[in-house]
Amino acid sequence: MSKLESNKKQKKDALLNTAFSLFTSKGIHKTSISDIVEKAGVAKGTFYLYFKDKYDIRNKLISHKATQLFLSANHDLLQTEIVDFEEKVIFLVDHIINQLQKNKSLLNFISKNLSWGIFKSALTSPVDPDDLNFYDIYIDMLESSHYQYEDPEVMIFMIIELVSSSCYSAILYSEPVCMDKLKPHLYRTIRSIINAARL
């Protein structure tokens, strides 16, 4: 990478990092592009060289952060001896929930802005070329399972929607119960979803 190119990457990364820090601390609507460029130490015009607008940078951040969350969980999964598909899913969900419990501003950011569309694109085609593709990992997990599942995409869809929307309320507001109390119900439901889809 030439010096100029690394300089470019440095500016872009500064913008991404600063935007994430501001989005999570102040919220998207209260973060202006002025705020971002000022804290990132670049000129206003520069922002528009890399991103279309605030929502462009937001989507890229969500994709990246959501992928990181999955890959980190998967990385730790590989250190275990778990072989059963259902147990793997529970492990991943639990790992992700634990991360979100430790990082509530990340949870807030992701939940408030997540849509299945962005999410799916994050899973299937990561922005950062260094990010792996989580969807492929999921397919692998399915294939190495003893069982086959009906509509596996619907299955993972329902699990993700259920987890992400119930986490939001439970972790951030302990409503209707705190996360630790919700977990048994949630995991029981996830197991039901998987079992019901088993062919």
Added chain:
Amino acid sequence: MSKLESNKKQKKDALLNTAFSLFTSKGIHKTSISDIVEKAGVAKGTFYLYFKDKYDIRNKLISHKATQLFLSANHDLLQTEIVDFEEKVIFLVDHIINQLQKNKSLLNFISKNLSWGIFKSALTSPVDPDDLNFYDIYIDMLESSHYQYEDPEVMIFMIIELVSSSCYSAILYSEPVCMDKLKPHLYRTIRSIINAARL
């Protein structure tokens, strides 16, 4: 009701109806208070006599519309002969989903802005004094059931979160599948949640 009071109600209702119409057609962020009052035919200051700001009117609308959705479903449930708790829940969910399929802008509005906090307040303490209290109806349904359920609030919470978040994507974008294809999976999962909670 005196002439003055009915005049007040008329103004407030005009604001609520106009706001709902604009929120659903243009989205909240692109709707300004100027837009609302202009279309409602009242002065700008009048808005602030009845609502604190744009988010106040939004929350009141969500509460009201969500409650209407439930009550309409419940009204039709009472016309049936269904006695089983599980079947009642499925009926209600199906009824609500059908309404949302017919009214996508309502779905978009509710889903984008729903949080369990607002939702619960909508269920337990409706804004409009004419609205019934859905939460009481739910309690009644539970009591007239043959079975008892563990943590019924958590149970309904998970069902609502699962339905509302998966409907959004399925109805509006047919992602990952269209609503009609999602329904069997969804209802199977709901039944699982209920069965698992049965004591």
Added chain:
Amino acid sequence: MSKLESNKKQKKDALLNTAFSLFTSKGIHKTSISDIVEKAGVAKGTFYLYFKDKYDIRNKLISHKATQLFLSANHDLLQTEIVDFEEKVIFLVDHIINQLQKNKSLLNFISKNLSWGIFKSALTSPVDPDDLNFYDIYIDMLESSHYQYEDPEVMIFMIIELVSSSCYSAILYSEPVCMDKLKPHLYRTIRSIINAARL
């Protein structure tokens, strides 16, 4: 006084007292007529039955409060045995300064809004019929003096302007020195003004 009339006086007094309390605590520009009527417990329209606008009630308050300050000082002067005109003036000034030191919000209110025009009208024609006329007292003081003074109105004008403007800065901000350090210089100057005017 009829019941109706006392009711009127009660409302007017409530408005005056509330306005004073708000003007001194929040400042005039940040106090709205809405604030005043709300805290006073009367309707908005009622305000306009008694006062033309915010500045009308302000002027009446200043007159009243400034007169009270003078009369209170004069009342205490009469308890002393002071006979010398110069000493009387110093006593009055000192008394007033001490009151203002104890009541900084009153000082702030009066200083920020005082003009010789309002002031003079306060001294010569008090709003409240119960208030005495300070200017007459001043004339009496002059007449009972052994000396005569050139342009006594100019003399008292300069003294009042000097005292009121230097008090503001000294009491509220201790600038350029605190009031207690300023007093010797100030009183020395007042004595000079009086001596120089002596015929």
Added chain:
Amino acid sequence: MSKLESNKKQKKDALLNTAFSLFTSKGIHKTSISDIVEKAGVAKGTFYLYFKDKYDIRNKLISHKATQLFLSANHDLLQTEIVDFEEKVIFLVDHIINQLQKNKSLLNFISKNLSWGIFKSALTSPVDPDDLNFYDIYIDMLESSHYQYEDPEVMIFMIIELVSSSCYSAILYSEPVCMDKLKPHLYRTIRSIINAARL
């Protein structure tokens, strides 16, 4: 100075000049930022690039105008042969009063908005780098005097407060007497203040 920089200075100066013209003709409270930018021929946002709000530009104007008044008087003082400290002060005060008599709107603007705090900062640290520092000139005058003075800052404070507050009423309203009739009394008092402070 680059073209861009001179362009900036031009815009800022246009705002300052326009604001001064409007503040003196209409008064501060009746001048809106919209008025200023419109008359200055710049966009609204531009105002906020240079000034925080209306009160920021006001303070900067007062500092600048007050400094100009002093420096102009001092400039003319240097053309004379006056050596005595007391005479210098009288000359300066007289010069300033004469300027204010010719420019009543300036007097009105300065008097209504002056506070010792703003004033002192104007004297000690002028906004415009071209403005000299009047306080240093005062110190020089003191040092070249034959006498020494007790608390010279208090002395100048009292003189300034006395002059500024009595000028306001005398020049603008001829109350209690017109400026020309007030002058002898005023100057006599100033001489007394100086003499009394002489060590």
Added chain:
DNA sequence: TATGAATGAGGGTTCATTCAT
């Protein structure tokens, strides 16, 4: 590629005043 001064439409909000009750 990078800058940052300039823009100006549009946002939310306040509040003195009126007038039908």
Added chain:
DNA sequence: CATGAATGAACCCTCATTCAT
């Protein structure tokens, strides 16, 4: 006399976007 709902002009300020440098 008293009310308070309604008004709507006017306010300050933000900020995404552009473009000459």
